[in-house]
Amino acid sequence: VNSEKLDRFRLQASIPVSGAAIGEIHEVIASTVGEANPNWAIKESSWKALKSLPGGKDQSVYHDYSTFETARALLKHKLVLGSVIVDAVLFFRGDLAHAGEKYDGLNIRLHCYVQIAGVDQEQNATEAVVFQTFRCDKCLKPAYTRKKLAAHRRTCSERGLLKCPYQGSTLAYDVRNSFNSTLDVSTRSMGTSLL
Known part of the structure; x- marks a missing residue:
């Protein structure tokens, strides 16, 4: 073996x-x-x-x-x-x-x-054998795609709702792509790019 x-x-x-x-x-x-x-x-x-x-x-x-x-x-x-x-x-x-x-x-x-x-x-x-699996780091629930893991993380009862770290916002990431939307608004108001 x-x-x-x-x-x-x-x-x-x-x-x-x-x-x-x-x-x-x-x-x-x-x-x-x-x-x-x-x-x-x-x-x-x-x-x-x-x-x-x-x-x-x-x-x-x-x-x-x-x-x-x-x-x-x-x-x-x-x-x-x-x-x-x-x-x-x-x-x-x-x-x-x-x-x-x-x-x-x-x-x-x-x-x-x-x-x-x-x-x-x-x-x-x-x-x-490598299966591409992903697991929530708080509750250990498995997900078979990154998309499903991201969806789970937004509502994980062990983790609680994720809060936006930018501009003191209290928005939760309960809507898909809300983080990207927050970044777009933040970078437009500063006139800079994160890239």
Whole structure:
């Protein structure tokens, strides 16, 4: 795993499939995966034990296989199916963007890499995923565009209404572009330009 994804609260170890318990788990999971899609395969070397300790921080969003490898699979197979089967076991493709969460208690789980047969993929490697998101610095509400963040900031209950810092004005920025209008009036009255 990319060393930036692990910290002192997240530990990992490879698990050989030589023991009876993990061998049986491997057979059941590999069979289930093969039934879901005959092109999917699990190697015996792909099993890891993950241990998350209480504390730490949420991880950044990442995926286990790089987009380059996924793109190659798409070019070769024309279609790469995506599915999530949720039960006691969670199956998802390695290019699904996900992030580890901090835990309040000890969490131990098994992790394995499901690969597409015939496509070489490096196991246990991660790639950062960048979504352009914005977050209010007061209430932490997310927004997916700067425009939506600006609209939220004008009415954020944690922040209160923003006040105009120019000429002692008490106008709130509750109207779009009111700041630009204030600047236009201010600079015209002074006969100068801020640019």
